[in-house]
Amino acid sequence: MDYFDFYCPTHVIFGRGARKELIKCLIENSWKRVGLVVDHNLFSNKSVIELIESISATSGHIVSGQCSVSEPTYEDLEKMRKQYAGQNLQVMVGIGGGSALDMAKAMAVLVTNPKPAISYLGFNKMENPVLPIVTLPTTAGTGSEVTPNASFIDSVGKRKMGINGECIRPRYSLLDPELTLSCPEKPTISSAVDSIVHAIEAYVAKKTNPMARMFAKEGLKNVFNNLSRVVKEPNNIISRERIMYGAFLSGIALMNSGTGPAAAMSYPLGVHFRVPHGIGGGIFIPLVIEHNIKNGYYDYADLYEAVSPENPESNITKKEKAELFLKKVSLLFSKLNIPDNLSKLGVTSEFVPIFLRDILTLRGALEQNPVPFLEKEILSVLNSLKLQG
Numbered sequence: 294m295d296y297f298d299f300y301c302p303t304h305v306i307f308g309r310g311a312r313k314e315l316i317k318c319l320i321e322n323s324w325k326r327v328g329l330v331v332d333h334n335l336f337s338n339k340s341v342i343e344l345i346e347s348i349s350a351t352s353g354h355i356v357s358g359q360c361s362v363s364e365p366t367y368e369d370l371e372k373m374r375k376q377y378a379g380q381n382l383q384v385m386v387g388i389g390g391g392s393a394l395d396m397a398k399a400m401a402v403l404v405t406n407p408k409p410a411i412s413y414l415g416f417n418k419m420e421n422p423v424l425p426i427v428t429l430p431t432t433a434g435t436g437s438e439v440t441p442n443a444s445f446i447d448s449v450g451k452r453k454m455g456i457n458g459e460c461i462r463p464r465y466s467l468l469d470p471e472l473t474l475s476c477p478e479k480p481t482i483s484s485a486v487d488s489i490v491h492a493i494e495a496y497v498a499k500k501t502n503p504m505a506r507m508f509a510k511e512g513l514k515n516v517f518n519n520l521s522r523v524v525k526e527p528n529n530i531i532s533r534e535r536i537m538y539g540a541f542l543s544g545i546a547l548m549n550s551g552t553g554p555a556a557a558m559s560y561p562l563g564v565h566f567r568v569p570h571g572i573g574g575g576i577f578i579p580l581v582i583e584h585n586i587k588n589g590y591y592d593y594a595d596l597y598e599a600v601s602p603e604n605p606e607s608n609i610t611k612k613e614k615a616e617l618f619l620k621k622v623s624l625l626f627s628k629l630n631i632p633d634n635l636s637k638l639g640v641t642s643e644f645v646p647i648f649l650r651d652i653l654t655l656r657g658a659l660e661q662n663p664v665p666f667l668e669k670e671i672l673s674v675l676n677s678l679k680l681q682g
Contacts (some may be wrong), residue, residue, distance in 0.1 A: 332389025391435030434484030436544025487571030488540035494553035509546035515539025557658035
């Protein structure tokens with residue numbers, strides 16, 4: 294077996310009602326001055342209202358702000374930081390989807406580091422200690438609740454890049470499936486598809502390892518086999534629970550392997566056309582899988598077995614199993630109405646040079662693909678998505 298390392302330092306509490314452990318976390322760490330970043334859609338949510346009231350009753354001081362954008366920019370961070378400045382906060386708590394959690398991470402940086410937010414773009418650019426972070430995701434799939442990354446759009450440079458570093462990895466993550474019950478259909482699908490892309494790309498990445506593959510396979514199985522049911526039955530807490538669990542596993546896998554072309558190609562769609570990151574990855578991943586299979590990579594066969602509740606066919610080749618996996622992914626995404634036509638999103642052939650420029654700056658993700666995937670392959674994918682002149 295190959296030599297590898299594996300890392301997951303966040304204290305994770307999982308299960309129905311896990312949100313109530315937040316008060317215990319605050320008390321045990323003597324955190325009395327609390328900063329909150331909450332998705333703006335959640336201020337009318339009964340569970341969230343009760344949680345905020347509990348924080349107010351426990352802490353000596355609370356500063357609450359809202360995340361009201363799905364693809365936050367560095368300008369949004371500058372506007373938000375003003376309300377937290379000079380408050381002597383001891384901890385930052387994020388409640389919401391990936392954008393709200395990312396903004397909470399950024400605020401944990403910006404309340405102690407005075408330079409413009411974009412100064413911290415990159416890795417470990419912070420000069421001063423960062424506040425500890427606690428995350429309570431209300432969607433299942435982004436992985437932000439456990440990763441050392443927070444992504445934002447640079448409106449001037451027209452790129453999506455992150456504030457990254459071990460110091461913004463959450464100290465605690467409270468994964469409560471009950472908080473996802475209020476998540477509308479579109480973000481439910483987008484975040485779950487995001488986790489499917491995480492699992493697939495983590496499994497096949499060149500830097501993957503046996504433990505990352507174990508987490509990716511189990512994570513994919515839980516999300517893939519429950520997503521359609523949650524779309525049909527939004528209040529099905531058992532399926533919500535399994536999706537949250539699977540998405541968490543997929544996020545851990547990605548953190549210990551690496552992303553790939555599909556996730557990378559989603560970034561320009563988010564920056565220029567405001568396509569949610571999960572949907573963007575879902576648009577591209579079937580074509581990446583197809584490309585890899587055509588070039589002799591068949592490890593998707595293992596993932597076919599993971600997403601087949603019935604006994605998968607045993608008397609077929611590894612290549613045939615990989616092709617069946619591609620069919621399953623394509624069928625699920627078709628049912629979920631994941632776009633297969635970039636023109637319908639407003640993308641034209643005039644955008645291709647910009648797309649290529651942006652993607653090729655993420656060469657590290659492209660190089661994680663198990664077979665070569667560069668400019669020629671990107672253009673082929675774009676042409677396959679009915680790009681119009």
